[in-house]
Amino acid sequence: MPEHFRALVVILVLAGIVFAFARRPAADLIPLSDFTRRRNLWFALTLVAFVSHSFWVYAGVTAIILTVTRQRERNPVTLFFFLLFLIPPASAQVPGFGLVNYFVDLNHVRILSLCVLLPAFLALRRKPDTLPFGRIWPDKLLLAFLLLTAALSLRQTTPTDTLRHSLTLFFDVFLPYYVASRALKNVSDFKDALLGFLLAAMVLSLIGLFEFSRRWLLYNALTDAMGVQWEIATYLSRGGSLRASVTTGQAIALGYVIAVATGFYLFLQEGVRSKMQRRLGALLLAGGLFAPLSRGPWIGVAVMIVMFIGTGRYPVRRLMLLGFAAVLSLPLLAVLPGGQKIIDLLPFIGSVEAENITYRQRLIDNSLIVIQRNLWLGSFDYRSTPEMQSMIQGQGIIDIVNTYIAIALQMGVIGLSLFVSFFGTIVFGIRKAMRSFPNRDDESYRLGRALLATLAGILVTIITVSSITVIPVVYWSVAGLGVSYAQMARRLKRAQTESSKSTLQRTW
Template sequence: MGAAKKIEIANYGAGYVAKVGRQYFVAWVVLTSCAFLTSNYYIFALLSFSLIYFLRKKIPIEAQGGLYLVLLLGLPSLSKTIPGFLGLQQLFQSSWPLILGVAFVLAERQGRIFKFTEKVDWAVFLFFAIVGILLLRKSSFTDGLRYVFIYFNLICVPYFIAKKISKNAASVRLIFIGYVFIMLILAGAAVFASLKHWNVYQSLDSALALNERGITGYKYRGGFLRASTTLGAIHLAIASFGAVILYSYLSYGTRSSLYKKAAFFLFFLTIVLTFSRGPWLIGLGVLALYFAMDRGSKGLIYLVIGLAAFAMLLSVSGVLGSVMDGLSLRDSGNVDYRQHLLEVGISEIMKYPFFGRLDFRDAAAFKTLIQGEGIVDIVNTYLQIALAYGVIALGFFVYALIVWPISIYRKAARSKDLQRQKIARAYFCFMLCIAISIFTVSSFNVGSVFFPLIMFWVGVGHGVEGY
């Protein structure tokens, strides 16, 4: 909480921010205790649901967006199939994002959550509607209905929760603070786990008797355990770069302190320990763009000139070729796999362009992509969506994730309000970092923590737009 000192929000002073930070910390401690100490999934679900209901009554509405992020990222997906009764084999697949979303919706007391007032609302809903209808192609109609319920909570619920809560600059900045706060906690846990080779959250698999591998696996690279907590290594790197952008915005103009330097150091150390070179390059590029945009058109010109001068220096030194190979990761087998996946994926999309096919992995072309684990890993979120649900669904998703933030930034850039421009710039660069990075990793999964995070941030755009 020391990293939040001197941060003020609109009419709220640093004391108010510190108070909200303490509430976030207590919420995280209690939630984590519920997960690790109950040793029973149903008791955990009941206690966490009660906790959310209590917190929504006690914490001011403008601070509840940050609370949602603290709780969402405070635990991994915790996916578990709930067994059925009276002839039903199963009810549905529960997960932590689903429990959190349902609890937030049921605890809402200030009007309806699901209101359609803008184009992006319909884009999100139509994205879900296409996915939901096509999910009815499952082997049985009841299975299809179960997945429709899951994906409604994956797509619509986090988006409309964010839209409801983020109404102005104060609520958006508190969302930024909540995100940076939980990412600092995850960064500390990730660095500790990586250096100590301790799979902290993996113990929840057996403790809560999870019958789904909802917690991401921990992998080694170069003898090091890749940093990973409630998010996988690649997702953690993406999320950490986003935290750097938002904390840079929040701490702008505040006096440099040990807390501030320690926070940035911890984020960058976490990013390094994820050993995810794709997000490294993307994140650094977007971060450079963010600081260049802060200086307006001159900053962008300086950025281009600086890159050109650096390239000329490398060329004169005779190392440009090797450096470019390293930056493009041509020495990595993962890149060859991703390139092959993209070629095969686009070819398969052209066969079923409009509505995709759920069993696309059974196509003969994908047999060449089977890895050592015996699976075809679709490490590209856009391909995931297009292959299973078609380019129409992908189009609505791209509109919400990319076109919507661009339009928000352009409106802010045309205004004369400097503060609005700054918050829109931070939001745009944050979303850009996510949009580019998920080209390298799968995210659209049942029980995923990261995809609800994406959809929540799409909804935050309403607060930025209505600054």
Template sequence: MFSVIKSSIVIMVLTAAAMYLFASCVKPAWKPVGRASAKVTAFAFLGLSLGQIYVAFAALLVVAAGFIRNRAHAAGLIIFLIVTLPGIAFTAMAGSLQLVNISTESCVTLGALIAAFMWTKGKGTRYSLADVPAFAVMLVLAFISARDSSLTNVMRVTVQISLSLFLPYHIVKKSMNEADAVRSAVLFVVASALAISAVAIFESVKAWPMYQVFRNQFGIYGLANVKMRGGMLRAGGPLMNPPLSAALLALCFVTTFAARDLFKSPAKHRILLAIVAVGLFSVQSRTGWLGAVAGCMGVMLSRRGVTGMIAPVAALSLVFGGVYGLTLASERAANLLGFSVDAKNSSDYRDKLYDRGVELVRQHPAIGQPPSIVTAQMEDLRQGEGIIDFVNGYLGIALFSGLIGLALFAGGIVAQAFASYRARRVSRARGWGSLSDMGLGVAVCAGAMFPYIPTDGRVVLTMLLLFALSNAVASLPAVGRKNSARRPSAPPPRSTAEAVPAVA
């Protein structure tokens, strides 16, 4: 109990310090985002410090409902809590009957659902073609969980997917009824990146896995473990899993990169990006770096066009060459940057998993096989932790739902990227500035990471909520606070002829 309270207090202090820095970097109109983030963190972790898991989760639900009553901050607070809270879950049972898995994300969702009834009634939530990619992803995950099972399990999976994916997406979409709510949500994503980074840096420097005590407190002993690289702790982050926490941080990093117009100056924007980059370094996961770099390239592609990417790609090639040379020259650098023997062993496992997985997909290409059958056929790949780790998300989708499921899942991400790229000029014309480029960056970031991480619930949920944000940018006029952006970024000219005004 004492260790939980101690960790909670340290996380509160680190988050408060990060939010103080956040408030000094964003425009004055958005300082309340930092204050709200610090307050909700304090109350949420105080609730999780209570002894019994049912009491702690009930307290978290009340905290979420209390803060999300403010519709202007609702979407952002939902995302902030989902991203930053520790990954804790238990299975609700009725006798011997398994009902649903209740997690910290579920508590936030239920609290938000209660708060939504307190909002002033407005226009109903309308879905459009822009929501099809998100629904395609949900459909595939629901099919995998429900296939070849009883009617009771199908009903349970329907409730589970609704609670863990559809309801958060629906509430976030419903709450963003004006431009200020969208900008606020984007800045809450920035705040969550800063909060996770502050804790990750502290975890790595002090060699203190701070989130693990919450699982121990509730008697939930998962497969999370502590790993060192180059003499430094690999910060586990809120998911207590470096690759998955790095994926969350990468998505938030790309959103921060795209939100430059909401900061006081370019220098302030770069300061926050640098801190989040150090947070990514503390997690020591190549997956996070891959997603962050790919996502930022997507943002720049949306901003500059294809021809404007020549210089950034050349610079990136030089940086990668220098980093690779450094890993060859220094064993410590190789360990810190993910090229150690441990990382090589992980890469070998991925190769074996891929070869065996492709073989099984060829045997059942249409809709794949149920997870229980696949795991039985891949028993020789079971690791020391007692699991078969499907670290390739796309391969896992293909194994469990076939090429049809893979087409829906990957196609949803590609469709979101394509739609965001097409909508960027209209969004700029409406005054959204740099936020017009966020959608493509987020989709590219997520698409680049799933070959190296499983389709974890929180990572997928965060991706879908960021899809909802980018859809709101594409569909709403940027009418809101005065001076909420420095100056909308002008769309790049399509050709030299467009860049030069005609002379009569």
């Protein structure tokens, strides 16, 4: 039996276990019919991917299925999140048929953007209650960032390539942000969308644990069977163990996705009635977070937990208890079987691949020298500078493992300022919106805590990784969720004000 068929059997079994486990807690949060329909869709598209033996056959069949099923889906963000990690986002070029070399690189994420997000974008634009794009600061800053990105690409390529790059920015950045920032109107919509992401991440978690324990990357054979090449997906090890990657292509990208799901879980768990199921869900995410052996996402999750606790009730007392538990856990790990191996993997205090931290420090030092030479708008040939050439690793590459540094090198201080300001205004907007819910036990307030914590964790995690594979589409989408939350709070406050005025008028 071919390797990808053997992998398919394992994937279907593991996913079936996750969905069976998640059925009852999901019914506490959303209608069971929605869960069943999406689960069946996940299985159907996975089967199509593995039996198609052609990316183009998969793309065509998937487009038809999504076009049909989209009509029954009330929340496009949920459908997008639920299917986002279905298969690796390996790309194939759409041929130009003699007009141009090729039109655009197409992958699984862009198929979802075309078939799910684009129709949602067109429908949302026509609705009178949809906030027009450009009315709020995050919209303006994002638009400026995208225009600058497209304009600067002219320095290194042709106008045709710039148009192609602009099209990918529309599908990869604008559509996820716009739909996530406009489609969700109430807490129920948020529960639905966050659960879609969480369920997809839980499937990744169990498959990741299998890859880690069996030393077998299940999806690598799929890209070969579909006729697409994806050099980014390779076998990597740390401390003698395989680092799982599942459909994300890189271990740190998998850890990042599980970390974001953990942030969402902080909100969703309160809606699950069974304490046992809540604990099992947390345990599964913890296992999925461990399987990639990526330390950046571990730091990100720690930031999320601290931020979530810090914005809740009795933050000082609970943070002190958390810190006390963390301090006690280290000597406890040291005496447990295998505990010292875990300690060696921990960031800053562990001994395994400590040179990676040194590499990141050198990257910052050398990059700052290069950035100063092209301070405002960066440079397209920064990799050819002596400082960056000295960063070449054993694989013959210069790994820019810091999203902020990468943006500053390519787009200068102006581009980096737009990027940071975009997320800064969203963080400020979420925090301001949370004040609209004075009761800290209110689920709307708790949703704000989770979104704020998740976004903070993302912004810390991307210090340790460049924007590869699915990483950027996730943070642009989460940014959209933050905008949507702020708009929901603004509508609620406006409705309360109008209700108070109406009551006052009747009283007089």
